Amino acid sequence: MISWHEDPVLKVEHLTMRFGGLVAIDDVSFDVGRHDITALIGPNGAGKTTVFNCITGFYKPTEGTMELRQPEGPAFRLERLDDHQINASARVARTFQNIRLFAGMTVLENLMVAQHNGLSRASALTVGAILGLGNFARAEKAAVELARHWLERVGLVSRADEPAGDLPYGDQRRLEIARAMCTRPLLLCLDEPAAGLNARESDGLNELLYSIREQEKIAIFLIEHDMSVVMAISDHIIVLDYGKKIADGTPKAIRDDASVIAAYLGVPDEELPDAVSEVRL
Ligand SMILES: Nc1ncnc2c1ncn2[C@@H]1O[C@H](COP(=O)(O)OP(=O)(O)OP(=O)(O)O)[C@@H](O)[C@H]1O
Numbered sequence: 001m002i003s004w005h006e007d008p009v010l011k012v013e014h015l016t017m018r019f020g021g022l023v024a025i026d027d028v029s030f031d032v033g034r035h036d037i038t039a040l041i042g043p044n045g046a047g048k049t050t051v052f053n054c055i056t057g058f059y060k061p062t063e064g065t066m067e068l069r070q071p072e073g074p075a076f077r078l079e080r081l082d083d084h085q086i087n088a089s090a091r092v093a094r095t096f097q098n099i100r101l102f103a104g105m106t107v108l109e110n111l112m113v114a115q116h117n118g119l120s121r122a123s124a125l126t127v128g129a130i131l132g133l134g135n136f137a138r139a140e141k142a143a144v145e146l147a148r149h150w151l152e153r154v155g156l157v158s159r160a161d162e163p164a165g166d167l168p169y170g171d172q173r174r175l176e177i178a179r180a181m182c183t184r185p186l187l188l189c190l191d192e193p194a195a196g197l198n199a200r201e202s203d204g205l206n207e208l209l210y211s212i213r214e215q216e217k218i219a220i221f222l223i224e225h226d227m228s229v230v231m232a233i234s235d236h237i238i239v240l241d242y243g244k245k246i247a248d249g250t251p252k253a254i255r256d257d258a259s260v261i262a263a264y265l266g267v268p269d270e271e272l273p274d275a276v277s278e279v280r281l
Contacts (some may be wrong), residue, residue, distance in 0.1 A: 004033030004236050008069060009187050009219040010055070015064035017050050024050040025061070026243040032187065032236075034071070037213055037220045039230045041254075042240035043263055048223045049097065051240070052189055055221075056094045057083030068092060068187065093185035095176040097192050097223075103165025107156055107175055110164050111147035114182040143182075150178035154208065170201035177208065181216070188212065190222040194229045202226070206233050231255065239263070 008031035017025040025047045032038045040048050053059040055066055055078060066078040068090040076090035086092050101110055151157045154174040159167060164175060173193060180188055193209075194202050206229065209220055224230050230237060230251070237254040239247040241263040247254055254260055 004031045004036055004038070007034045008032055009034040010221070011065075011067040011069065012051075012055070013065045013067075015051065015054060015066065016062045017047075017054060017059060018062045023243050025054070025240075028064075028240065028243070028245045030238050030245060030248055032219050032221050034069075034186075034219055035213065035217055036235040037209060037222070037233050038236045038238065039234040040221065040223050040238050040240065041225075041227075041230055042246075045242075046240040046263075047243040048240055049191060050243075052094065052191055052223060054079070055086075056092060056189060057081060057086040070186065087183060091184060091186040092189065093180035093183045093187070094189040095173075095180055095191060095193065097195065099169075099172050099176055101164040101172055101175060101179070104163055106161050107151065107164050107167065108144075108147055108160040110175060110179055111150060111182050112143055114179045115143040115146065146182055146184075147178075150181050153181075153211070154178045170197050170204075173197065173201075173205070174208065177212075181212065185218060187219045187221060190220065190224075192223055192225060194224055194226045202229060205229070209233055 010032040012031075013029045015025055015028045016023070028047075028051065040051060042048055050059065054061045057078065061079055064079065068076040068078055068086075070076070070091075076086075078086055078090060078092070081090060087094075102113065105113065148157070148160075151160055154177065156167075156171060156175060156178070159171070164172065167175060173196075177188075177190070177193070180190075190209075194205055197205060209222075210233065212218065213220055234251050237247075237249065237251055238245060239254060239257070239260050241259075246259045246263060247257045249257070
């Protein structure tokens with residue numbers, strides 16, 4: 001039995017998303033292992049972002065189920081929740097293809113805003129916040145500590161008081177991941193985290209993602225076009241093409257899969273044997 005089927009944090013079954021006549025995702029099923037780095041890959045327009053948008057509640061899928069399994073306790077049916085509940089209750093966090101930080105707020109403020117849910121719960125409808133006492137003060141201290149922890153992990157402590165929008169691009173990408181981690185997710189979804197990074201920053205990203213998997217014991221699910229990143233860090237790769245799942249396996253199995261190579265090259269079936277012998281992903 002393969003590990004991601006043994007203990008999935010996310011079980012997606014028969015996911016379908018139609019936009020009018022266009023079938024963006026067509027009956028796709030897969031598991032995301034609880035402690036794995038799982039990559040979702042495929043050519044442009046394959047449906048990757050649409051899958052993310054369904055999982056994180058930005059779209060309601062036309063059909064299918066998405067079960068977020070907690071280590072203990074009940075599973076959450078994500079297709080029945082809105083994006084806020086998916087983040088706050090089911091503990092699914094996400095970053096975006098285009099960075100969405102609060103550019104005018106400081107680096108630290110971005111991490112505090114991410115923890116707003118916990119703080120507003122602790123403030124008992126803000127009375128505690130006004131008095132600056134009790135649960136709110138404790139929760140705020142814990143929030144600052146968690147923010148500081150993640151600033152250290154991503155190497156941005158010295159820039160805590162600078163506006164997030166002033167950071168270089170690679171630092172903003174890492175800050176986004178830190179912000180997502182401040183919501184204490186079970187499943188961290190990253191949409192093209194390596195896009196726009198240079199080789200050194202990309203290596204740093206790989207190390208950060210490894211360390212999150214090792215130390216936080218959570219699942220990382222990423223969309224990525226950079227095959228060197230995907231092949232280097234993934235435990236499990238899922239491949240989409242024209243909205244359908246065409247392959248699902250280890251990096252080695254995917255690298256050797258003829259249908260995957262064909263999808264990337266756009267090669268017709270009859271030319272496939274030649275193309276496969278010439279190209280390896
Ligand atoms: N809100 C929408 N309305 C209509 N069509 C959409 C919508 N969102 C996505 N699509 C279509 O669904 C298909 C899949 O798009 P999607 O963005 O999920 O692909 P992708 O694999 O993420 O592509 P890329 O790698 O280019 O980001 C495309 O044909 C796209 O035009």
